Amino acid sequence: MNTSKQVNIMIGTVLLAILVFGGYIGYESTRQAEARVEITERIAERGARLFVNNCRSCHGLEGEGHVGPVLNRPGFRIIGEHDPSGAPPSPQGEADAVTNFLFNTISCGRTNTFMPLWAQRFGGSLSDTQVHQLVTMISEGRWDLVKEIGDEHDKEVGATPATILADASTLSLTEKNCGQFTADNAADIRGRDPFKAAPAGGAAAAPAAGGAAPAAPAAGPAAEGKTLATANGCTACHSVGGAAGVGPTWKGLSGHDVPLADGSTAKADDAYLKESIINPGAKIVKGFAPGIMPATFKDKLSDAQIDAIIAYIKTLN
Ligand code: HEC
Ligand code: HEC
Incomplete structure (x- = not known):
């Protein structure tokens, strides 16, 4: 074998190694992304189950609101990578603000309203892990899971909306105050529109022709x-x-x-x-x-x- 052949074989081997390794990395990152999606799905599913058992009476069968406010609103959504709507991922600070708001409100309840406190730390019935599961379900917008699990549950126990939805006259106000968000603080989060930057009809977020550009946020x-x-x-x-x-x-x-x-x-x-x-x-x-x-x-x-x-x-x- 002459030297040039040897060199060619060496180059070939190195290229092959790069290809195989590159392929493996690609496979590995897809696999990890899939595993992450699957884990989030499982957490959201647990959250949906908890919602069916604890929250529907006041917040409605699919979070549409009853004696408690609407929870299936865009303001409570955190957008991940590659959302089907084309909306860009929520910035980290904003995602943290939503998570913190939901976690805190569910944990503490809201003084002088019908919203009970739920965290075991404050005398409620849910662990931090369970509160986190609820937060994941709400911020991922998985109301489809709430409906699916709820329908199945109701068929099993023979429940109907009339037996599920709370009668406000039987509820009592939450007294304890553990430093929760007030409805006043919630306004910002409720009013978020994480989908507004989604490209509409292909035209990226340019202000409508002729219309005044919306006031720039401070x-x-x-x-x-x-x-x-x-x-x-x-x-x-x-x-x-x-x-x-x-x-x-x-x-x-x-x-x-x-x-x-x-x-x-x-x-x-x-x-x-x-x-x-x-x-x-x-x-x-x-x-x-x-x-x-x-x-x-x-x-x-x-x-x-x-x-x-x-x-x-x-x-x-
Ligand atoms: C007994 C009725 C009741 C139950 C049960 C209940 N909530 Fe509430 N919830 C309320 C009310 C009423 C409010 C609004 C309080 C106010 O007026 O500021 C509220 C507010 C909230 C908010 C803040 C919404 C906003 O727009 O500020 C979240 C989040 C929430 N509830 C989640 C839950 C979750 C999750 C559960 C189940 C673990 C649950 N709630 C169970 C009555 C209830
Ligand atoms: C758990 C409730 C709680 C949280 C969370 C909290 N604070 Fe406070 N803060 C208080 C209380 C109670 C006081 C009044 C007692 C004192 O002066 O320390 C206070 C006082 C203050 C004051 C002085 C207010 C005045 O009228 O003179 C400032 C400024 C302040 N906090 C800023 C902050 C900032 C910034 C954060 C978040 C990074 C924060 N606080 C988080 C409860 C809280």
Whole structure:
């Protein structure tokens, strides 16, 4: 065998190895993607079963709403890669905000409404894993599974809508407050339209000819701060519209005098706001208890993120 033949064989072998290996990687990533879809499907199915047994009485047979609000709305959807609608995947911050909102609301319920609290941590009947299964079902929009499992269940036990749907006069209000989102905080999430950027008739999201372009959403640090405040659960305790919550409202806070528990007064400048976020125990607002606001945000949030939240609070005057 001459040298050039040997070289050719070597090159051939290397190419073959690359082909086989490349093929394997391709196969492996498809397999993993399929496995992920299958796992999500199983989680959503468990969520659907829990919904059938615990939630239909108030939220309707397919989440269409009854004494509780509609849950099968686009605002609660998180869009993954390659959605059939062509909608782009939900940005991570937005996906986190939706998950956090659903997880928190289901766990805590909503004080002074018929929405019970469900998390075992707060005295309810569902584990965190089960709450997560419900969140997955809702954010994946798997109401088809709720219908399928519900129909089967109802046939078995002879239930009808009349026996399933709750009579509001027999319900009692949720008293306990564990720092949940208020209906006021929910408005943003409810109003999301994750499908709006889907190409319609092939024309990508260009403003309609002749029509005024929709007002651009506020951009910059304040907009980022708003997303961060929702994603980190701040707005579960702090309303932005003036309503009292577990913590003081952020409306009209910036630049104003804050009465403190020790009888003194602080001016809510940037330094005060920052201190309140990274070291909530330093100054306690009059009328609120110490130790409720978590002291862990200094580890979770970067300086830039804290500044963004402060920029957002300043827009609330
Ligand atoms: C006894 C009736 C009742 C049951 C049972 C119930 N809910 Fe609710 N739920 C409500 C009401 C009422 C509200 C709205 C509260 C308000 O007015 O702010 C609500 C609100 C919600 C919200 C927030 C919706 C929004 O638009 O802000 C979610 C999410 C939710 N429920 C999920 C569930 C899940 C999941 C279950 C089952 C584990 C469940 N609920 C069981 C009555 C109920
Ligand atoms: C579990 C409820 C809870 C959460 C979550 C929470 N806070 Fe608070 N926060 C409070 C309470 C209660 C107070 C008032 C007591 C005090 O001064 O520490 C407070 C006080 C504050 C103050 C001072 C308000 C004033 O009127 O002077 C700021 C600013 C603040 N929080 C920002 C945040 C930010 C930013 C987040 C999220 C990163 C957050 N909080 C998350 C409960 C919470």
